[in-house]
Amino acid sequence: MENNRIILEAQSVIKQYTQYDAVVTAVNRACIKVVEGEFVAIIGSSGSGKSTFLHLCAGMDRPNAGSIYIRGNNITAMPADVLSRFRGNYMGMIFQNHNLIPQFTALENILIPTTMCNKPDFSYEEHLKRLIKTLGLEDRLHHLPSELSGGQQQRVAIARALINMPQVVFADEPTGNLDRANADEVLELLLEIKAQIGQTLVMVTHDMKIAERADRIYRMDNGELFPVIR
Amino acid sequence: MEELWIKIKRNLARSYKSIRFNWKQYVSFFAAIFLMQSFFWLLMLTLDAQTAQLRKNAEENYDYHISVGNLTQDEAIRLQNGSFAVFLSDKTYEILRVNERQDAYGHITYTLYIELMGDEPEQNLRLFERKYLNPIVNASARASAIIVDYSPLITLTEDIAALRPTYYSILAVFTLVSVLVLMLLYNIRINHFKFMYGIYMAFGADYKKLLYTAAWELITVSLMTLAPALVFAALIRLALSLTLGGSFSVSLVSIPIVFLLNLAVIFAAVALPMRWVSARRPVALLSAEDNANLVSSPRRSFDLFGKRFPRHYVQTSIWRYRTYYLRLLLSSVIFAALSISVLYIGSMYTDNRDAPTVPYTITAQDNEEGIDPLFADAIADIEGVERIEYTYNLEGLPAYSDHLLMPSNRVKTNAFPYYVVSRVQGLRAEPVVLEGFRAINHAAYFPINENTIASLEQQDAADENMTIEGDLRSVLTTPGTVVVSDSIYNSTCFTLKPGDKIQLAQYVKYARAIDQTSSEKNLLRQQLLRYVFDYVELTVGAVIHGMPTDRNIMLGLSDADCVSILGISPVITELSVVTDPALSEAEQEALRANIDDFMYVYSDYVLREAGVYEDAEITHRMGIEQLLTIVAAMILIFFPLVCFFSQLLFYFKRNKEFAILLALGAVDAEICRAHRIEGIMLSLLNFILTLGMSFSLNWIVFSAVNTWLPSYGILETTVRYQYGISPLMLVICLVISLLCGFLSCEIPYHQFISRQKKLAAAADALDDAH
Known part of the structure; x- marks a missing residue:
């Protein structure tokens, strides 16, 4: 792996929480290197710390120790506002429970990152059309999240994560709330778009069938990250 | 249990x-x-x-239950004799004292102050009236002159x-x-x-x-x-x-x-x-x-392409949460409006309390010539008397036999409940056509002379609502000229001007009897269809605007016109002595002594006291006005209470939304601006709604007290209130509405930030541990 192709690098990342009087170590000296265009899956049992680690990598949370680099930029040292803009421009996030904003329609939800980062229309119009078509959302664009099914909501969440054409997409169990058929469909769509755009995808999942589609698999166990040899 | x-x-x-x-x-x-x-x-x-x-x-203040005044010596003795009994247990009443009064002609009258016996004097009252008082009153040649007053002890x-x-x-x-x-x-x-x-x-x-x-x-x-x-x-x-x-x-x-x-x-x-x-x-x-249940379905998406965050985002959010915001605004602003209305009711109460009162009325008993105008003038000149209101023998004229025809272009739409249109069809073969006029009944006649002109002018000077347009004295100089009021139930119904012509109907005969139990428009309709009238054209000499009025339209005619048109020579039957309600106790006593002095000469007149000063004193001590101010302030507290309760919960649920926005690239300053824009918009909406709702609610209160309730006989008022709003209270409410709107968005932002900071601080603490 050449240094200039590394898009994500985590060095000895530690994340601890205090719960009442006890300190819980959610992530313990986790290290990872992800190359541009790669699909990395992180698996592990519930509570193993995989979602926490993903949130740390996506700059959604701050580690207690260690550093995380995205495209060579140390996001752990970035001021909050700079990190926010950086995240909006270069990273995409897909949540397990969609986290769509209830008062906005599907289309408006998809466009939120573009307005957050003040993207001009022409920069994403074509991309938006392609995403909508690929994700099959044409006839659901003007519906509120509450009027969409779980699968449709997740497709909107994917479109939202990809609208700014981020270089790395973090997906936190994107199929966790979906049935098998919907989960397969969403994964296929995600991979299809990834193939079209060439983004890096870091996905947390407990579904081995999905993980097997990844280029590399990591296992999170009690906060520690181990590569899975296949 | x-x-x-x-x-x-x-x-x-x-x-x-x-x-x-x-x-x-x-x-x-x-x-x-x-x-x-x-x-x-x-x-x-x-x-x-x-x-x-x-x-x-x-x-x-009272030791007696009943006072019986204006008695002759015989009557007083009879009443005194009735109080004697062999056994104490048989005693119904006792005479506590007797006041003797002699008039200028040497006639002596007596006032007896009576205490009813027993622990519950109310039970003895009926017996006293039936057995002792009524026989004396019924046998008296001047029964109506005997004044029986019940003291507060019995009432x-x-x-x-x-x-x-x-x-x-x-x-x-x-x-x-x-x-x-x-x-x-x-x-x-x-x-x-x-x-x-x-x-x-x-x-x-x-x-x-x-x-x-x-x-x-x-x-x-x-x-x-x-x-x-x-x-x-x-x-x-x-x-x-x-x-x-x-x-x-x-x-x-x-x-x-x-x-x-x-x-x-x-x-x-x-x-x-x-x-x-x-x-x-x-x-x-x-x-x-989340807040999904508060979102109004959009049917279509907004154009978010290339729009800048957060202004457009906030606008669309507010629009999508419009039902929530509308409910919030209505349910919070109503309290500002209610508060202002309570204060308005307080000001109405003050107007009513400060209105000139009628503590004394003087009537002429068994005297066809009525009250001497010279006597009225003398009473009017007593210090503390604001003016005299005259009751004439014209007020008893039957209302069902006549009506007025007003020019239709001078009748406002709010007079609709009281007028009959120009064409009336019914029993007659031919419809009654009153082309260009509206027929209105319930006129109250009063004579215009120097006394009533002086009284009207004094009323005009004292009442800021009232104005007189035209020349009142033109009625005295030009026959067929009248003075009219422009209102019914304190609501201006006519736009009459001096020089306008109106028609006064004079009953001639009836073609068919009317249903005497009917009233208002129905009665008028029957009159038009079943009676035959002659119409006398009258010229409006002066119009009284803004006068406190009941159902009747006031119609003032000269004494000569009263005789020629109504067939009655006006005679004063009662004087109402209007005084300043702010008179001190000493001034009240001096005024009463002065009136007594005149009564000494005019002994056939009867003076009655209404006890308004005492009532006013008791009401003043209750501090109703201050109480209403406190109540208004307490109601106003509900405004921020509802606003903050709702908004804090609403924003608490939106924390996740702002966290998502941060995750999607928004920065703190933009989230702060989003809250502030929302706060400013909410403030403005609060402001507009508070203004609109306060004026509307006050208008409802004003119309109810001034017009609607009196028209249904629920409320009697002698005051014509002014529509308005307390400027100080309005400013307070508007400031509160602005602050509530803004702070209810600003505080949740600080809560959000402080929550974020707490999380960061906890993380820092752990960092330090490493």
Whole structure:
């Protein structure tokens, strides 16, 4: 792996929480290197710390120790506002429970990152059309999240994560709330778009069938990250 | 019974636990219930105070039950003889003292002050009237001149009972407002905690269970605030009593009344919201974990392409949450408007209190010539007398036989309930055509002479609402010229100008009898169809604008026209002595002594006292005006209470939304701006709505008190009120509305940031540990 192709690098990342009087170590000296265009899956049992680690990598949370680099930029040292803009421009996030904003329609939800980062229309119009078509959302664009099914909501969440054409997409169990058929469909769509755009995808999942589609698999166990040899 | 007590204890303990653990959710309920109970206590304490004041006044100022005045010597002796009895137990009454009065012609009259015997004098009253008083009055040649006055000692029970309807009506209004407030707060709670109710229902809670859970929680809150509210209200009442010199009293009856009202309000307030919740499917409630249930369906998306964050984002958010915001605005702003209206009612009360009063009326008994105008002039010149109002023998004219025809272009649309259109069809072969006119009945005639002109001019000078257009004296110089008022029930119905022509109908004969029980327009319609009239054309010489009026249109004619048109020579039958209500006790006594001096000469006139000064003093000591100001201030507190309660819960749920925006690239400053833009927009909406609603509500109160209630005979008023709004209160309400709107968005932002900072600080603490 050449240094200039590394898009994500985590060095000895530690994340601890205090719960009442006890300190819980959610992530313990986790290290990872992800190359541009790669699909990395992180698996592990519930509570193993995989979602926490993903949130740390996506700059959604701050580690207690260690550093995380995205495209060579140390996001752990970035001021909050700079990190926010950086995240909006270069990273995409897909949540397990969609986290769509209830008062906005599907289309408006998809466009939120573009307005957050003040993207001009022409920069994403074509991309938006392609995403909508690929994700099959044409006839659901003007519906509120509450009027969409779980699968449709997740497709909107994917479109939202990809609208700014981020270089790395973090997906936190994107199929966790979906049935098998919907989960397969969403994964296929995600991979299809990834193939079209060439983004890096870091996905947390407990579904081995999905993980097997990844280029590399990591296992999170009690906060520690181990590569899975296949 | 024991079982019930155990059940109550168990429910209270459970509710108390729930309140203690979620106390933040109940802060608004504590405040609202505390204010509600304070209202109830204040009202009951004021009723108790007024009752005590009436009792004190009666006991301290009166020793007699009845006074019988203007008696001849024979009549006085007969009444005195009636009081003698062999056995004390047979005694019905006792004469306490006798006042003797001699007039200028040497005639002596007597006033007897009588105490009724027994512990309950009311029981002896009927016996006294039947057996002793009525035979004397009936046998008297000048029966109508005998003046019988009942002192407050005998009317006390009735006086106290007469207070209750007023207080209970206010209590009923307060109860309704309280139900509204608690229902609004509970609705807000339900809206924001649907998820929780969904869980309850998923695990088997039915309507009864939900209702009782909610009611017990609020009952627990109300039990905790009952005593502090009593102390708070008692302190206010005590402060008023000490300042104004009124009585202070707490009746034990008030305690169960307030407690029962409290329970009634709580059950009424939660019954409907809980019925609504229980009718929903649990899944629908469970899916409302975020604010999704508050979003109005858009049907289409907004154009967000290339739009800058956060202005456009906030605008679209507000539009999507429009139902929520509308409900919030309406339910909070209504309290600012209510508060302003309560103050307006207070100002109406003051206007009414400060209006000139009629403490004395003088009538001419058994005298066809009526009251001598010279006597009236002499009374008018007494110091402290503002003016004299004259009652003439014209006021008894039958209203069913005549009517007026007003030019249709001078009749306003609000006169519609009172006029009949120009073409009337019915029994007659040919319809009655009054082309270009509107027929109106209920005219009150009064003569125009130097006395009535002086009285009108004095009234015009004293009443800022009233103006006289044209020349009143033209009536005296030009035959067929009249003075008219332009209002019905204090509402301007005509736009008459001096020089306009009106027609006065004069009854000639009837073609067919009319139904005498009918009234208003129906009566007029029948008159037009069944009676035959001649019409006399009259010229309007002057128009009285803004005069306090009842159903009748005032029509002033010269003495000569009264004789030629109405066939009656005007005679004064009664004088109402209008005085300044602010006269001191010494001035009141001097005024009364002056009137007595004139009565000495005019001994065939009868003077009657209305006791208005005493009533005014008692009412003043109750501090109703100050009380209304306090109530207005308390109502105003509901504004921020509702606003903040709703907004804090609303934004608490939106925390996730702002966290998502941060995750998607927004920065802190933009989130802050989003909150501020929302705050400014909400402030502006609050401002506009407060302004609109306050003016509208005041107009409703104004119309109700000035016109509607008098027209249905519910309220009698001699004052024509002015429509307006207290500028100071308006400014206060507008400032509060602006602050509420802005701060209800600003505070949640700081809460959000502080929550974020706490998380960061916890992370830093762990960093340091490493």
